[in-house]
Structure formats: structure tokens, C-alpha cells
Amino acid sequence: MSKEEAKCIFCEELIPSDSEECPHCDKKPFSGMYFDPETYKVVEHLEKDGELEKAWKLLYDEWIQHGDYDYYDDEMYFELLEKMHELYERNPSLIRQRVDLIKDYWRGAAYYAHFVGQRDIEEGLEIAKKVGRNDLEEELIDFLDQLHSR
Ligand SMILES: [Zn+2]
Numbered sequence: 001m002s003k004e005e006a007k008c009i010f011c012e013e014l015i016p017s018d019s020e021e022c023p024h025c026d027k028k029p030f031s032g033m034y035f036d037p038e039t040y041k042v043v044e045h046l047e048k049d050g051e052l053e054k055a056w057k058l059l060y061d062e063w064i065q066h067g068d069y070d071y072y073d074d075e076m077y078f079e080l081l082e083k084m085h086e087l088y089e090r091n092p093s094l095i096r097q098r099v100d101l102i103k104d105y106w107r108g109a110a111y112y113a114h115f116v117g118q119r120d121i122e123e124g125l126e127i128a129k130k131v132g133r134n135d136l137e138e139e140l141i142d143f144l145d146q147l148h149s150r
Contacts, residue, residue, distance in 0.1 A: 003016055003017075004016070004017040004018075005017060006029075006030065008022040008024065008025060008027070008029035008030075009029065009030060009031055009073060009074070010022065010025050010027045010029065010070075010071070010072075011024050011025040011027075013025075015029060017030075020033075027071070031073050031074070031075040031076055032073070032075065032076055034065070034066070034071065034073065034076075035062060035066070035073075035076055039058060039059075039062060040083070042058060043055045043058050043059055043083070043087075046058070047087065047090075047091070052087075052091050052093065052094055053094070053097070055087060056084065056087060056088075056094055056097050059080055059083050059084050059087065060084065060097070060101070062076075062080055063077065063080040063081060063084065064104075066080060067108060081101075081105070084098075084101060092131060095127075095128075095131055095133065095136070098127060099127070099128060099136050099139065099140065102124040102127065102140060103140070103143050105120065105124070106120065106121075106124065106143070106144065106147060107147065110147045110148070115148065116144060116147065116148070121144065124140055125137055125140055125141070128140060
């Protein structure tokens with residue numbers, strides 16, 4: 001009898017791929033299981049209604065949860081990041097939120113890898129540059145200096 005197995009994304013034990021709960025760490029073992037897909041529909045509605053900051057915050061709060069050290073869900077982490085990026089691309093008035101997100105992203109990179117990669121730095125600065133916001137670009141550079149001087 002062969003039953004498909006998959007790795008729990010939290011403790012990395014092999015378990016049956018249809019598990020709802022991991023027998024080793026008691027968490028919901030696979031990517032996205034802590035995410036309610038309805039959230040995207042709610043976000044879509046909020047965006048249509050012009051409630052951009054609320055839409056952003058919903059995605060952002062989910063992103064923070066999926067980036068939590070104990071519940072780190074790589075796939076969802078990057079999916080949500082991409083969703084926020086798209087929301088911003090359609091609604092550039094969210095630049096403040098976008099810049100704060102860059103800071104959070106950099107802070108995470110500095111925490112896990114002890115430094116922020118050159119590509120991540122360039123991508124972040126490019127976002128401020130593209131909208132001609134020198135002030136935000138400088139804010140980001142200052143933030144980076146603080147991160148790296150710790
Ligand atoms: Zn597990």
C-alpha cells in the first residue's frame with residue numbers, strides 16, 4: 001500500500017499528504033492552511049470601494065502572521081508580498097505603506113541572514129526612485145544604515 005507523503009513545512013517530518021494536523025508538531029502542516037482564501041475576495045471588494053488602506057492592512061496582517069518565526073510559511077509569505085506589490089502598482093497612493101513594507105522586508109532579511117541582499121536593496125530603492133520621492137529614498141537609506149550598524 002502506498003500512501004503519498006509530504007513534508008510538514010514547520011517540523012519537516014514526512015507525514016501523509018492529506019493530514020489536517022501534523023502528528024509531530026500539532027500544527028496545520030502545509031502551506032496556506034492558516035490562510036482563508038476568502039481574504040482575497042474581501043481585499044478585492046475593499047479595493048473596488050476605494051478602501052485602499054484597509055485592503056492593504058488585511059494583506060499586511062496576513063503577511064506578518066505567515067512570516068512569524070514559529071509559523072513561517074514560505075509560499076504564502078511570498079504570495080502575499082506579491083499581492084501587496086500588485087495592489088500598490090494599481091494604486092500608487094499607497095506609497096507610504098509600500099515604503100514601510102520595504103523596511104519590514106529588509107528588517108526580516110537582516111534578522112534571518114544578518115544583512116540585506118544587494119538585489120533587495122536595489123529593488124526597494126527603485127520603488128521610491130520611480131515615483132521621484134528623494135525623501136523616501138533617503139529614509140530607506142538611513143534605515144538600511146541603522147540595520148547594518150547593529
Ligand atoms: Zn510538523
